[in-house]
Amino acid sequence: MQQSLFNTENHPILPFNGEVLLFPQLFTVKESNTYFDNLLKEINWKQEPITIYGREVMQPRLTAWYGDDNKTYSYSGITMHPNKWTDDLFLIKQRVESISGAIFNSALLNQYRDGKDSVGWHRDNEKELGINPVIASVSFGATRTFQFRNYKDKSITRSVELSNGSLLLMSGATQHHWEHQIPKTTRTIGSRINITFRIIV
Numbered sequence: 001m002q003q004s005l006f007n008t009e010n011h012p013i014l015p016f017n018g019e020v021l022l023f024p025q026l027f028t029v030k031e032s033n034t035y036f037d038n039l040l041k042e043i044n045w046k047q048e049p050i051t052i053y054g055r056e057v058m059q060p061r062l063t064a065w066y067g068d069d070n071k072t073y074s075y076s077g078i079t080m081h082p083n084k085w086t087d088d089l090f091l092i093k094q095r096v097e098s099i100s101g102a103i104f105n106s107a108l109l110n111q112y113r114d115g116k117d118s119v120g121w122h123r124d125n126e127k128e129l130g131i132n133p134v135i136a137s138v139s140f141g142a143t144r145t146f147q148f149r150n151y152k153d154k155s156i157t158r159s160v161e162l163s164n165g166s167l168l169l170m171s172g173a174t175q176h177h178w179e180h181q182i183p184k185t186t187r188t189i190g191s192r193i194n195i196t197f198r199i200i201v
């Protein structure tokens, strides 16, 4: 099924100073379940330490980095070397590229094992990503809430539910003006896999 960038389901999420579109069903439930199972097994998942205010703590989720050769990436104080694309990741990348019109050379994967796993407020504004990065975020497995808050006025917030097979496309000035997070939840939920495709310049 071909989806247009401007159908009624993917109206803009942010009120100003950024461009975010949601495609609730880029992949069918059947495709998504297969990708979820494969990625859970195939991906070289690690729990990495990060440094917060000079103190080393373990990230509350598993991560992995895939991409074209020779692309390294710094993320919250760690430098990551990419694994080589798997067949599944390459197929997912091609689908995302056909919708977004961008060509991605790397992907950061996150696995949230349950509601206790999370990612805190941050912007994807590492200098390797360029000035106005296009970031395509694909979700498989359990639905999690993805929240935005304005960087200057932290009372301005928006949130979207990222369900199995969805694509969230962030572009334009989004990373300058908006932070995002996946908060912890006390709901009993299964695991979720997220892939954020990026362009390292």
Ligand SMILES: O=C(O)CCC(=O)C(=O)O
Binding pocket: 108, 110, 119, 124, 137, 146, 162, 180, 182, 194, 196
């Ligand atoms: O899991 C998500 O949807 C968000 C992940 C994220 O923000 C990141 O990896 O930078």
Ligand SMILES: [Fe+2]
Binding pocket: 122, 123, 124, 180
């Ligand atoms: Fe992010």
